Structures are given as C-alpha cells and as structure tokens.
Amino acid sequence: MSDNVYPAEQEYHDYIESSSTRWVIPPVMEELKSKAKEAGLWNLFLADFEDYGAGLSNLEYAPLSEIMGRSMIGSEAFNCSAPDTGNMEVLARYGTQAQKDEWLVPLLNGEIRSAFAMTEPAVASSDATNIQSTIRREGNEYVINGRKWWTSGAPDPRCKIMIFMGKTDVNASRHTQQSQILVPMDTPGVKLIRPLKVFGSDDAPHGHAEMLFENVRVPISNIIGGEGEGFAIAQGRLGPGRIHHCMRLIGCAQRAIELMCDRVENRVAFGKKLSEQGSIREDIAKSICEVEQARLLTLKAAERMDLVSYKEARDLIAMIKVVAPSMAQTVIDRAIQAHGAMGLSQDTFLPEAFAYARTVRLADGPDQVHMSSLGKQIIRRYAS
Amino acid sequence: MSDNVYPAEQEYHDYIESSSTRWVIPPVMEELKSKAKEAGLWNLFLADFEDYGAGLSNLEYAPLSEIMGRSMIGSEAFNCSAPDTGNMEVLARYGTQAQKDEWLVPLLNGEIRSAFAMTEPAVASSDATNIQSTIRREGNEYVINGRKWWTSGAPDPRCKIMIFMGKTDVNASRHTQQSQILVPMDTPGVKLIRPLKVFGSDDAPHGHAEMLFENVRVPISNIIGGEGEGFAIAQGRLGPGRIHHCMRLIGCAQRAIELMCDRVENRVAFGKKLSEQGSIREDIAKSICEVEQARLLTLKAAERMDLVSYKEARDLIAMIKVVAPSMAQTVIDRAIQAHGAMGLSQDTFLPEAFAYARTVRLADGPDQVHMSSLGKQIIRRYAS
C-alpha cells in the first residue's frame, strides 16, 4: 500500500480529470493490478473456493479488506472490489461450467468488470420482495424488462456483464418469485440512462448507473441456479459483502484518524499546534475508540460466519451494518473538520471516503431496517 | 419561490450538465433575476443603505434570507447571494464614489459578480492575522502577491472583480497589518489555478477557486478604506454574513424536513407507510425542534445587531455560527436517510444542501474556534 497504492492515488485522479470523458481507466490501475498479481496478492476473498482464490477464511480476509479499504483505489488493485467480489462468489457457487468459463474466469483475471442490477427506483428495495422487474421465458430465451438504478460499476468501460435480479413468477411464494440472470452489457435493449451522482460526484470511472431494460433477450442458459432462486442467492452474498464493506470502511476511518493526527501535529493556529488543543485530542481519542470497537465487532462477525454459519451470525452481521458505516461517517467527518476546508476538497481522500460511508448507510437497506430487525431479534431472545 | 424558483431548479442543473463546459450560466437564472427585479424583490439585504437596497433591518431581512435559502439557486435570483452581498456592503460602506460607480452599481444591478479572496492554503485563516499575501506600494500602484483558495465565485464567467486581502505592513500592530483592495479579474498576473471540489462536486458554475497572484498591479485608488483597515473591514462583514448563511441553512433544513414528510407519507416498505414508523416520526420531530430553535436563536441575533451593535451581539453571532450549520447538516442527513439512495443523488436538492451546511461549518473559522471563544466569553461572564 505504502510503496504502490497511496503514491498512485494522485495520478489516478489526475488522469481522469484531464481526460475528455470521465469514463476512462487510468493506466496506473492496470499497473497496480499487474504488480499485485505478480506478488500473489490477488483474489484474496472467496473464502470457500480455494481453486479460484486465496482460500482465506472470512476472519483471515477481513484485516486484508481493511488494509485495501484504506485507499479508494486499493480494493480494485488486488481484484477485490465490489460488486465483482459478490458476483464472482455467486458464479463460483451457483454458476454452470459454461457461465464460469465465460464470465468468472475473466473476472478472476481482472480482465473485465461486472455489475449487479438489483435496486429499483420505484420501490423500497430494502424489501427485496418489492422488486418489479420481470424475467419472462419465451422459448429458449428470457425476456427482461425493468428499470434499475444504483447499478454500480455499469458505467465502467470494462464492465461486460451484469447479474440482473427480477421476477420470473409473481404468483410464487414471496421468496421464490425472484431469479438472477446474466445479462451482457452489450445486449440489445440494455440502456444506460444516466450516471447517478453522490453528493454531486459521479464517482467516475466506476460510477452508479440508472439503467433501462427493454425487451432484453438472453438465452435460458444465462439463468443462475434456477428460476425462483434469486432471493436465496441474494441473501447468500449479503453476509460476506457486509463484512467486506465494513472492513473497508474501518480502513477508511483508521486512515482518516492517521491523517488527522498528522495534520494537527503540523498545523498552528492562534499560537499553538492544533494537537495541543484538548478538544482535538478528545476527537482523536473518541475516534480511535470507535474504530477499534467496530473492528473487533466485525472480526467477531467474520469469525462467527466461519465457525458457525451465516444464519447464526445474522445478529452480528446486522450489528456491524448498523455500526461501521455510521461510525466511519462520524470519524471521517471529524477528520474533515480538523483539516479545515482542505478536508472537503480533492486534496485528501476524505470526501470520497465520507461519501462511501454515507452510501453504505443506505446500501442493501437503510440502517433503520437493520436496527429494527436486530431489535426484534434481541427482544425475542430476552423477553420472557 | 413556488411559482418560479423551485420549478427552475431542474432546468438550471440540466443546462449545466449538457454544456461542453460546466462554467456557463443557465439562461433561466437571468430570467429569474429579471422577474425578481420587476417584482421589486431585489437587493433585499443592505440593512443600512436605503439608497441601494430595500432598507430592511437584519431582523426583517432574516426570514427572507431563509426563504431564498430554500433553493440553492434562490438567493442569486434575488441578487442576494454570497459573496456579492458582503462585497456590496463593504463597497457601500467604505468605497469611494469612483469605486461605487465602477463596481457597486453593476453588482447592484446584477450585471456582474464578484469574489472575496481571503483564505490561504498555507495557514489557518480562521486566525486572520496569519495572512501571508502581500500588497506592496510602488509609486502609484500596489503590487500584489500571494496564493488564495476557496475564492468562491471566481470561476463564474460573470465574475469581474475581487476584493483581495493581504498585508500592507507586516510591522504594524497585529490588526492593522491587513488591507483590502479591489482586483479586477482580468488584471495581468491573476491566475485561476483550479476549481476546488466539495465532496467531489465542483459546485459549477459558481465554484471555488485556487488562485495565484503574481506581481499583480492595480492603481492605488483601488484600496478600500485605507491601508491597515483590512482587518476591521473584514470583521464588519462577518456579523451580517453569518446571519445570512445561518438563515439560508435554516431554509435548507426546513425544506429538507418538508421533503422528508412528503417522502415518508408516500413510500411503503414492509407493508406500511414509512410515515407510520415510530423512528421516522421521531426523526421528524427532533428535526423540527432543532430547526425552530435555531431559527429563533438566529432571529434573536439579528434583532440584537439591529437594536444594539455587532459587538454586543458577538456572543449570539458565535452561537448561531456553532448551532445552525451543524443542525442543518444533521437534519439534512436524516432527510437523505429517509429518501434512501435517491437522497444522495442529483434527484433531490439534499446533497447540495448537505455540502453547503458542511462547508459553512468550516467557513470563516471552524466551529471549534467559535465554541472556544464563546466558552471563554461565558466563563468570563459568570465566573466569580
């Protein structure tokens, strides 16, 4: 990270700024990827698939996820960035050999990227049964219709494949209506409507797309798992996905503290170093306590997943989802404050990290949904 | 606002998005300005200058500032936006007749815009005595050198004039070293280095510039007030400026609540309206309490300035500076959360408003500086 990733951040951003379009991949990213691959630091996720990845348990991978998360370009450099990680896991677990050959292999090689088209603008997608997009069988094809948004990574020029979630049977039971299906980006009828912004930033070249699917036809062999398995497959990716996001955010928050320490030690106002001011020290003390606690909680969730099961780790997964993004937002906000106006600008990684934390407080369900469900579980456990 | 301003927001943003450069002025803004001028809703600030403005007291203007602040394009539509307001006040109060004729009149007419070049990257500008830029007299000219940033409005193509703050005499007493001087944008040696971003957004077409001033020469008649008066002039603009910013932010927060109410009443998740969920109601209840309290406090500060003096209102001004931006950030954050991912996107005004609130927590001194000085005042008042 210190030798390669952090030093590349400025070049990465400058390349995008100076290009005529913002949807370009800075060459330095491919250089970083080559170095990582050579160093054997590649596909470190994929706990249960030693053939493909490093064969690390969730608990072993978690600290790596934190370290990579310290830079907004870190995870990708090691081919460990969302949504590819989740998509690769799904393909590894549920994909046919043909699906794996066509899509998993180039993803594992870092040759292409992918997207996950699930969230819809018209309904509360935190309740996955709300999904309205349709996947209708016609002969040897599925016909796909629907509007999606926050399809992250779709605007990336390297993005070649999407996993699309929709309903194959609206009359089935609530959790067997949904299916997941592979949709190549260049399939006719797939339209990228616009990039969505977060706090006014387009997050290029990754980005978040609003997509329209109009009579998109794919062969029936593109279905993942089988009709009606979409909800279960989606559930399966959430556990590891949340741990990854939380650990990355813990990395962001930890780095924010370190930047804050450096800043306040080297900045003078009203005749003394900022680091000598009591309220700054308290901010830093609170921040380090919060980061360390969130880290321990996330590691415990990872360990529980390894030792028992995702289902048994459900309450811990909910806890980290509630704790880590909100903690990261708070800590990064303090770091911004300690940096003065510079903290809001492109001269630090803080605004990007802040936006990331803020986003994850909404991604796969707002905090409130998870708190409510966690509270319900806890009440059931203890009430007589 | 309802008939003209809110409906124009989308067009305003779309125009910028679809232009080849982002530093263009959407025609709809000039239309809004014409309508406002015709309606006599123009230059509503300028409390003490009935010749130029509406002759409203701070207390009378404050609620108007809130109303205009409800839209990010509202204040400009009525020629009441920063930093022009502060610059016009300075020119009205300290300008020579020639300065007024050349710069104040077109500003009052909304024909040009202006900037205030004060903050510097190298020093903590919350302590204005830190300023390092120099204004050196040479014959009939002043020679200006320095680096400034967060010079808001400088990238606007209509921006023709800056008020520049620098030191004319580093050997004078701490508060008489600084002077303010008029620098036309097109003066040789003035360089706009780059636009600064806030959370990755360039805030076009207004923007925030990093500027370099290299041997910039202006006639000595450009000085405002006189050498050594820069600090006092800067202090004078802070009181009204803070009230304006705070009231605008209160407008933002109030509108955020209203949007949140509308959203939660019309959104269903897990089988019931969001508005029927207890925690959403609590969020809204807390928010309305916080907005109303901040409003009453700001109005009291405005009244105290009118009835007594800026100096006597100093503690109230510090209070609103500490309270209102932070309150607005919190309330808007809740509104974002209630909107789901849409709340982070360009489809609501919330991200812009959030960034504005976040910025003002740092503008003219971070919260901590004001809390420390306020705390000191209060201790002096009550300790025996």
Place this chain on the structure above:
Amino acid sequence: MSDNVYPAEQEYHDYIESSSTRWVIPPVMEELKSKAKEAGLWNLFLADFEDYGAGLSNLEYAPLSEIMGRSMIGSEAFNCSAPDTGNMEVLARYGTQAQKDEWLVPLLNGEIRSAFAMTEPAVASSDATNIQSTIRREGNEYVINGRKWWTSGAPDPRCKIMIFMGKTDVNASRHTQQSQILVPMDTPGVKLIRPLKVFGSDDAPHGHAEMLFENVRVPISNIIGGEGEGFAIAQGRLGPGRIHHCMRLIGCAQRAIELMCDRVENRVAFGKKLSEQGSIREDIAKSICEVEQARLLTLKAAERMDLVSYKEARDLIAMIKVVAPSMAQTVIDRAIQAHGAMGLSQDTFLPEAFAYARTVRLADGPDQVHMSSLGKQIIRRYAS
C-alpha cells in the same frame, strides 16, 4: 433569590438531614414564604385569574418560572410549585364556590399543600384513557378504589387534599369515562403505601407516594366540574404545566452553567485552570447555545398560548416537552462532570436538578410519546 433563597438551601437540607423523620418542613421555608408574600411575590402563576394571582400572562410568567426554578426550593417559596399550581388552576377554573372556599383559599395562602393522584402502576398512564381506578356513585357519595403512584407531594405533612382521577363510567366514550374528584388526605381508606425514590433519593419532604384507595367515600359535592369531565380538565392543565416545568428546568440548566463557569475558573489540574482547556470551553459553549434555544422555544410556546389557544400551541408545547428536559439533563450532566465527584454529591444542587430533569422526561408521558405525536402532526402539515 440571591438575598434569600440560595442562602437558605443549605439550612433547608441540613434541617431534613438532622431530623428523626425526613418528612418535616424546615422552618426556613415558612420564613421564605412570609418574605415572598410581604414582597408581593406570591401566586405569580394563574394567568387568567386576576382575583387570585398576579394576573400575568404565560409569557410574562415564564421568565419568573425560570428564575424560581434555579433553586429546588425556589418555586415553593413563592407559592408557585407543582402540583399545587395545577391544582389551584383547576379549582379556580372548575371549582364550585364551596370547593374554592375550602381548598383553593388555603392553597393560595400557602397554608396547606395538595397532590394530584393520576398515574397508576399497572398501566401506561401516558395514555390517560388507560386509567383503571374507579369512582362509583352510591347515594350521596362517591366510592373510590384504585392504586396510584408517583403522587408527588402526598408525603408532605402539610398535604391536606388530593385531586383524584378515575373512571365514573367505563361504558362512556373514550374521553368521557374519566372524572376528577377531591379527596381529603385524611379520608378513611386512603393509604400511603410507601415513598418512591428517584435514583435512590426520597426527595423529602415533598416526596412521591404510592397510594392505595380502598372504598374511599367522599360526598358527591367533591366532584370537579362533573362526571366525565376528567379527561378534558386534565388536558387543560397540561399546557401551562409543561411551560412551568420547562422554564424551571431551563433555570436549573442556566444555573448549572454558571456553577460550571465558576468551578472551572477556580480549579487547577495538570498545571492549568480547567477554564483554559478547550474541551471545557466547548462544553460550556454548547450548553449556553442549548439553554438559550430552549428558552426561546419555550417563550414562543407561552406566547402562542396567550395569543391563540392551547390547541393551536399544541405542536410548540410538544416541542418544548421533548427539548427542555432532555437538554437540561445533558447540560447538568456536563456540569457534574466539570465538578468532579463533588458534582454528584449533596454539596451542589446538581444531582437534585439532574433527577428533576430526568423525571420530567417521563412525567406526563415519555419523550417518545410526544415525539411520535409531534412527528405525526408535522407530516400531516407538509406531506402532499
């Protein structure tokens, strides 16, 4: 307050501590009352009843309520303490001449005290329709049965009369089942079960009682207003009551800040005054902002009640109920912290004030009930 009340606090508490029973009235209280009466500072509440009181509006009385609230023995010294104030208002408004002669006159004279028996242990009394106590007519008498608790003031040896709330007709509509009736303390069947404690303190000699009413018989002339009017009468006392409580708590919080200022200016740790530490200054700055805002909000609620009606002030009343007690708890907690362990002891008024604030967060409905109802109102106002 400075000449008489604050100096009497220590003597007041010492008298109780050194008595064999804690339910005794320190003579200094009766001396304070005499002085207040002589000075014409007596019965300052009672907005609409100039015959009885000072004839002050809610807005005029509110600041006096704050001043008296600065001492835990202040309100009583001026015959302005709860629950007597509410009980006197009810008698003034709804009482028969005989009821007024027998109970209102000695209460106004400060010769006796009174209690309000409403809250019940078995049900959520924040929903007044839950009340289970019964008031059953038998000939010329009402027979009263029920269990009450948090009947504040009942253990006071001077307490001679209670207003009791129960149901006269469980078959009536929800809000006409309840009645209020006068029950002299010495009526057979009235049993004081035990004093309740708050944080382990019995709050003697005022106290909070758990009471049992077993076949308590009073003449039918003791009914207040008439059968079925209990709910409406209870509603009527809530508005002014909340303003009084909130203003007293604002007085507590304001005094806590002043004590904190004094403490930190006169205490040295690690080689410098506490008052020179940034985090202490921030605590004080935040506190003064919060107190001032709560004060302005409460004054606005009082004014709205005067100018319009209780009903129209309903949202503001809910706001202050949510804001002021919680604010006071926070501010007093900070003052405790600044005092070190002394702040928790009987050597300052802070623990009493803290317990008062904490109690009011639950009195006539926990904060959550008011936030929920306020949120609902606000959503209704703004949602389209």
Place this chain on the structure above:
Amino acid sequence: MSDNVYPAEQEYHDYIESSSTRWVIPPVMEELKSKAKEAGLWNLFLADFEDYGAGLSNLEYAPLSEIMGRSMIGSEAFNCSAPDTGNMEVLARYGTQAQKDEWLVPLLNGEIRSAFAMTEPAVASSDATNIQSTIRREGNEYVINGRKWWTSGAPDPRCKIMIFMGKTDVNASRHTQQSQILVPMDTPGVKLIRPLKVFGSDDAPHGHAEMLFENVRVPISNIIGGEGEGFAIAQGRLGPGRIHHCMRLIGCAQRAIELMCDRVENRVAFGKKLSEQGSIREDIAKSICEVEQARLLTLKAAERMDLVSYKEARDLIAMIKVVAPSMAQTVIDRAIQAHGAMGLSQDTFLPEAFAYARTVRLADGPDQVHMSSLGKQIIRRYAS
C-alpha cells in the same frame, strides 16, 4: 446468579430500609457469601497470586466480573468487590508477611472489609501528584494528617482497615513524594465526617465517606512497600481495577437491555406492545451494539495486559475507561426510559446501576483526562 443473587436483591434492600440505621449488613449477604465460598466461587480475581485466589488471568476473570456485576450485590457475594479487590492485590504484591497475616487473610476470608483513602476535596485528585495529606515520621510512628473524601466503603460497619495515601516527602521528585500506609479504622484521630451521597442516595451500607485524619499515629511497620512508593503502587492497581469496573458496568448494561426487552414485550400503550414500536427496537439495537463493542474492547485490554504488560496495554485501558462507563450510562438511561417512571424508582436495579456508571465516569480521573492522554498517545503514534 439466577438461583441465589437476583432473588436476594429485594430482601437485601428491604433489610436496610427497615433498619433504624442504614449502616447495617443484611444477613442475606453473609448467606450468599457462605454459599459462594462453599461452591468454590471465591476470590476469583488476583491474577498473579494462585496461593490466594483462583489464579485466573485478566482475560479469564473479565467475563466473571461481568456476570457478578449484573447485580449491585453480586461482586461482594463472591468476595470480588471494590475497593477490597484492589487493596488485597496491593497487600499480596507489596505487603510484609505481618501485614498479610493481619489484614490480607481476613479480607480474603471475607471477614472484614477495607477502604482506600486517596481522593481529597481540595485538589484535583485525577492528578495524583496534587495530594496534600501528609505522612510524617516521628520515631517509630508515622503521624498522618489530611482530609479525604469519596473513601468508599469506610462507613460499612465491617470496614476495619484503610490504605491511606499521603506525602512523606514533599521535596522528593514528583512521583516519589507519595506513600501508602495502613490505617486501622479505629485508630485515634480518624473521623468519619459524613457520608457523601450520589444523586441523593447514600449507597448504604457501603457508602462513601468524607474523612478527617488529625494526628493519626500508626507504627512505621504499617507502611506499604516503602516511603516514596505510593505513586507506583497506585498506578499498579489502576489497570486491573479499570477492567473490573468496566466489566461490571458491561454486566449492568447487558442486564438493563434484558430488562428493557422484557418490559417492552409486556407493556401496552396506545393499543400496541411497546416492543412493536420502531424507536424502541432501535434503542435496543443500538444498545446491544454498544454493549457488545465495549465488551470486546475490554476483553482485548485484559488480554493485552496478560500477554504483554500494563504499560503496553495503557492505550487500551484508557479506551475502556472512556468507553464503558459512558456507554453504560447511555444504555441504562434508555432502559429507564422504556420502564417509565418505575425505571427511576427502587423497583428496578436501574437507578443504582445508573449512579454506578455515572460515578465511574469520574472515578480515578474524569473521562476528559483519559481522552486527552489517549489522544496525545495516538497523535504521537501516527503523526509524522
């Protein structure tokens, strides 16, 4: 705990309430102690002294400390309550054989109790070098003078011995001026001035005393360790002591959550169970997250102490001191709120637990001191 301790709580408190003096020991406590001793659950602390205790590491003892801490009478039942634990550790580590025989043995047997006289009213005792009490050698005796307060446990009728901290040499270097010495309670010149209250509660029969020491004479053999070692000995007890306090508070908070769950599941307001209200669920969810995080952090601190040293665990010890008491106060406050007014009364353990948490936020240094020192360490670690 379920079979013996919780069921004894009511009897314990009732015994004290019904006694003529409050400084009596309910017989049920001695019964609990006998049972615990028989069960071999006795003196579970004392990590490094297998001769005396259970020989458990800090990490092994910590969860037991949590379990015992769930009841305010739990720790004492297992002879694991403060300040005896700290005093026994000091005696085991630094005591002479004679000191051990006379005082450690009966303490280990639970036959007597002890106190630690360190904090002084006149100075900020968080800075131990401030101590003003004197221990002056005269022949074969030390003559002790000083005023102490918050000498917890001194009012307990079983308290026979104090460890007293004072200065033997004011001219020595800052950290070698202090000494610790054994002072039997019945030594002439030892005066218990008054019990201090916390939120108005005397915390009987344990209590917190203000003590006066006037020319108290003890033999020179009573010195612990040696002259000048007082500061170092005091430092040594802080690490384990903080872990114990934090784990007990985590036990309090955990039990508060469990009580809250039970309460809200069994209470109806406005037509539905409290447990079905979103904001209650969020309160419970937040609380369980906070408790679990504080637990993991404290366990990590305990482990670090075991594996490395107190010195190396210093930052973690500071973290738990900042985190756990404040967390417990917040969680218990929420539980109080969910219980309504009952939550403030003697009918739950919540007010006692709240007062305990609030007290520990000040005990051996207010949070601010620890945050400031922790912040300083962190800055030093990360700033370049």
